[in-house]
Structures are given as structure tokens and as C-alpha cells.
Amino acid sequence: MGKPKAIVIGAGVGGLSSAAKMAQSGGFEVSVFERMSFAGGRFTQHDHDGYQIPTGAVHMIPHGKKGPFADLILGSKAKGGLDLGRHGVDFLPTSHFACRLSDGKYQTAKSAYGILPWFSAKDALNLPSLLAKGAKRPWGDETVDGRTFLERRFSDDFIDFLDAFSNFAVSLRFDQMPASTVVRMLQNSFWSDRPHVPKGGCKGVIDGLRADLRENGARVKLSHEVTEILPGSAEESTKEHRFCVGVRRRGRDEASWVGADAIVHNGGHPNLLKALSDDFEVAEGVREQVRDTQAVGGIGFCFALDDDIPVRSSGVTMLPSLERVGGFVIPTFSDPSLAPEGKHLMVTHQFVPDAAVKSEIDKGREDLYEAIPWLADHGEELCVHTYHRNWPCNRAPQGAELPMDVGIEGIRCVGDGVKGHGWMMVEGIASNVPHAVSQVSDSMLG
Numbered sequence: 001m002g003k004p005k006a007i008v009i010g011a012g013v014g015g016l017s018s019a020a021k022m023a024q025s026g027g028f029e030v031s032v033f034e035r036m037s038f039a040g041g042r043f044t045q046h047d048h049d050g051y052q053i054p055t056g057a058v059h060m061i062p063h064g065k066k067g068p069f070a071d072l073i074l075g076s077k078a079k080g081g082l083d084l085g086r087h088g089v090d091f092l093p094t095s096h097f098a099c100r101l102s103d104g105k106y107q108t109a110k111s112a113y114g115i116l117p118w119f120s121a122k123d124a125l126n127l128p129s130l131l132a133k134g135a136k137r138p139w140g141d142e143t144v145d146g147r148t149f150l151e152r153r154f155s156d157d158f159i160d161f162l163d164a165f166s167n168f169a170v171s172l173r174f175d176q177m178p179a180s181t182v183v184r185m186l187q188n189s190f191w192s193d194r195p196h197v198p199k200g201g202c203k204g205v206i207d208g209l210r211a212d213l214r215e216n217g218a219r220v221k222l223s224h225e226v227t228e229i230l231p232g233s234a235e236e237s238t239k240e241h242r243f244c245v246g247v248r249r250r251g252r253d254e255a256s257w258v259g260a261d262a263i264v265h266n267g268g269h270p271n272l273l274k275a276l277s278d279d280f281e282v283a284e285g286v287r288e289q290v291r292d293t294q295a296v297g298g299i300g301f302c303f304a305l306d307d308d309i310p311v312r313s314s315g316v317t318m319l320p321s322l323e324r325v326g327g328f329v330i331p332t333f334s335d336p337s338l339a340p341e342g343k344h345l346m347v348t349h350q351f352v353p354d355a356a357v358k359s360e361i362d363k364g365r366e367d368l369y370e371a372i373p374w375l376a377d378h379g380e381e382l383c384v385h386t387y388h389r390n391w392p393c394n395r396a397p398q399g400a401e402l403p404m405d406v407g408i409e410g411i412r413c414v415g416d417g418v419k420g421h422g423w424m425m426v427e428g429i430a431s432n433v434p435h436a437v438s439q440v441s442d443s444m445l446g
């Protein structure tokens with residue numbers, strides 16, 4: 001008997017980091033199947049004439065070197081991390097904690113508390129009680145949304161700034177999330193490091209994960225889609241395993257069968273439920289929860305900028321006065337390699353309040369040229385991406401996360417449908433990966 005076989009479905013950052021953790025343990029044979037021809041999912045980039053254009057993530061690690069993502073990616077193995085610094089992975093600090101562009105005026109803050117002079121004394125006075133409020137878990141039957149909760153304590157000016165940040169980060173406004181989620185997200189942001197840019201962009205992290213997987217004998221198979229999950233007994237060749245997994249290689253009609261003793265699913269709950277045969281019983285309520293959960297969409301522009309722009313910061317810049325766009329970032333002020341020499345890359349993000357995507361793009365573009373006084377003279381639009389359906393901003397809205405356990409022993413979900421309470425973006429994914437991996441590992445060993 002060889003080692004137990006673990007299969008990871010999807011080579012997003014959640015899938016690859018789960019695979020790396022299992023492969024580092026040395027106890028399992030690990031294979032990753034990815035339906036696209038590239039690894040990294042929404043956390044990588046494609047080169048466009050020297051500009052590193054994101055497939056999703058705008059090259060930001062929200063909580064820098066003090067969040068769950070840094071703990072997982074850069075942390076020492078003794079503390080449960082992957083120690084990918086060995087493969088050249090690093091996070092570079094943004095030049096500012098945050099910035100604001102409002103009515104043509106540009107402001108920068110070096111630390112979280114550096115933003116307070118921009119707002120009223122009431123905001124500074126009430127902030128400590130917000131940061132001290134118990135919000136490690138959801139507050140149960142919540143009826144109050146985040147905006148209503150904050151309006152009792154803070155000025156509109158302060159809330160609009162933070163709300164623009166929420167639009168930029170999670171593609172939702174405060175009135176679309178439970179109050180406890182908003183409070184915890186703000187606490188995590190104020191208590192953490194400033195955002196960082198992965199060295200070499202998001203792909204720098206993905207390349208590090210792939211190098212680690214290679215080192216530990218795990219395989220990543222690109223252009224291979226998992227189409228079905230059956231009990232191992234379904235096929236003669238897989239009967240020694242718990243699962244029989246149907247894998248279709250791009251360009252081929254026939255699926256081949258692969259045996260697995262555990263599965264980490266990174267492709268989103270709807271895809272998992274679709275692949276599972278009727279032999280498996282999904283926990284009560286999970287199908288309804290998945291059916292009722294809408295992924296969150298968004299729109300992002302990429303601009304090439306010349307080096308004469310008056311703004312010289314890689315801090316996330318909030319645009320609180322705009323209806324659609326939350327903000328922008330110029331990561332090349334932290335890592336110049338993300339654009340050709342002497343040029344900069346600017347990435348914007350806007351939430352989508354209306355399903356009419358084309359008109360939302362037009363309105364976002366208008367907003368940007370109106371709010372950023374130097375954009376017309378110094379910028380050139382490279383592309384605009386819409387994120388929706390199977391390639392969204394967030395598979396589950398922040399505050400409405402789905403369970404990592406759908407009720408099947410040996411299968412766990414990872415990715416941005418399954419984030420820990422109040423942890424946003426890759427911080428949320430990383431907060432869950434160690435639990436998912438430890439549960440599937442126990443199921444293989446037990």
C-alpha cells in the first residue's frame with residue numbers, strides 16, 4: 001500500500017496552499033487538477049507588454065506581514081506556516097497605510113491612526129470603543145447592517161471613507177453586510193500591518209507555491225477538469241480508495257478515473273455539488289444555502305501611467321465621493337517590476353449595483369476621469385475586466401460565508417466561499433486552509 005492519495009480540485013491560492021501543506025507533511029500523495037491552462041486562479045497575472053495585468057487580485061495582501069495570509073505563506077513550519085521565503089516569496093510594504101482623494105485633494109496616512117486628523121473629533125473619540133467591541137464571532141440573529149450600526153457613532157464623512165474601502169476590498173457596501181462582519185473587518189484592518197504587495201505580484205506567491213509542491217513531489221495538472229465524484233467502488237481501478245474522481249483533459253471527450261482518499265475542493269460549492277453523484281448525502285440545508293448564495297461581482301480597470309503623475313504612493317487610495325468606484329492602487333510604487341521601466345500600473349475597483357454591466361463600465365470610467373484630475377494627461381486605459389458568475393470577486397458575500405464541510409467525510413472546501421469571520425480576501429482564505437487540511441488529513445489517517 002502506498003501513501004493515502006489526496007486530490008485538490010482547483011489551483012487557486014486556496015487549493016495550492018492546501019496542497020502545499022499536505023505535501024510538506026510527507027504523509028500523502030498529492031495531485032492538483034486545474035481546468036484552466038494556468039495556475040493561480042484569480043490570484044495571478046498575465047503579462048501584457050510588460051504590465052502585469054491581474055486575473056483578479058489587485059496585487060494587495062490586505063494585512064501585510066501580520067495577517068493569516070503571511071502566517072500561512074511566510075510563517076515558519078514550526079508555527080504551521082509554509083515558509084515560502086525559501087523560494088523567494090516576499091511581501092513588500094505599501095508606501096502608506098491608506099490614502100484619500102476627495103474633491104481633487106490628495107491625503108496620505110502612514111499608519112491606521114494617521115487617517116484620524118482627516119475627520120471630526122467625534123470619530124477619533126468613538127474609534128477606541130469600536131476597536132474594543134467583542135466581534136470575534138457573528139452576533140447571532142443580526143438585524144442591523146454595518147452602515148446603520150456605524151451611523152450611531154461616526155460622521156458620514158468617516159463612514160463614507162471606510163465604505164469606499166469596503167467597496168474596493170470586498171465589492172460590497174456596509175449596508176449589504178451584517179454589523180458584526182463590518183466591525184470585525186475594521187478591527188482586523190486597524191490592528192494589522194499596512195497592506196503589502198507580493199514581490200513579483202500575485203504570481204510571485206503562486207510560483208513559490210508551485211516550487212514548493214515540486215520540491216515535495218506533488219503534481220499540478222493544468223487543463224484538467226474534474227467532472228464527477230463517485231464512491232471509490234464505482235470503478236475497478238479505484239476500488240481501494242474512498243473516491244473515484246472523473247477527470248477530463250482539455251480537448252478530450254473521455255474522462256479518466258482517478259482514485260482519491262480525500263478531496264480538497266477549491267472550485268466553489270456549486271461546482272462541488274454538481275460533481276457529486278447521488279451516492280453522497282449532502283448535509284441538510286447546505287444545498288439551499290448554496291443555491292441562495294450569490295457570488296459578488298465587480299469591475300476593474302487597468303491603466304498605464306507615465307512617471308510624471310503627481311501621486312507617488314502605492315497605498316490604497318479611497319475615492320469616497322464616487323457612486324461606483326471604491327478606489328485605486330498603484331502597486332508599482334512598491335514593486336516597479338509590475339510595469340515596464342519608467343511606467344506605472346494603476347488598478348481600480350468598483351462594486352456593481354446594477355446587472356447592466358456595460359453601462360456600469362461606462363459610468364465607472366466617467367467617474368474615474370472626473371475624480372482623478374491627472375488621469376487624462378498621464379494615463380492610458382489598458383483594459384477593463386468584469387468579474388462575475390464563475391469568476392467573481394467573492395464566491396460568497398463577506399458575512400455570508402458557506403460551510404467548509406458539506407457533510408461528506410473526506411471532502412472539505414477551501415477558497416473565498418469559506419472565509420473566517422471578518423477576514424477579507426486572501427486573509428480569509430488563509431484563515432480557513434489549516435482547518436480544512438487538518439480535517440482531511442485526519443480523515444485519511446484515521
Ligand SMILES: Cc1cc2nc3c(=O)[nH]c(=O)nc-3n(C[C@H](O)[C@H](O)[C@H](O)COP(=O)(O)OP(=O)(O)OC[C@H]3O[C@@H](n4cnc5c(N)ncnc54)[C@H](O)[C@@H]3O)c2cc1C
Nearest residue numbers: 010012014035041042057058060226267393415416425426
Ligand atoms: C477584481 C478583484 C480584485 C481582488 N483584489 C484582491 C487583492 O488585491 N487582494 C486579495 O487578497 N484578494 C483580492 N481579491 C480576491 C482574491 O483574488 C480571491 O479571493 C482569490 O484569488 C480566490 O482564490 P480561491 O482559492 O478561492 O480560488 P480561485 O482563484 O477561484 O481558483 C479556483 C480554481 O479552481 C478551478 N476550478 C474550478 N472548478 C474546477 C474543476 N471542476 N476542475 C478543475 N479546476 C477547477 C478554477 O479554474 C480556478 O483556477 C480580488 C478579487 C477580484 C476578482
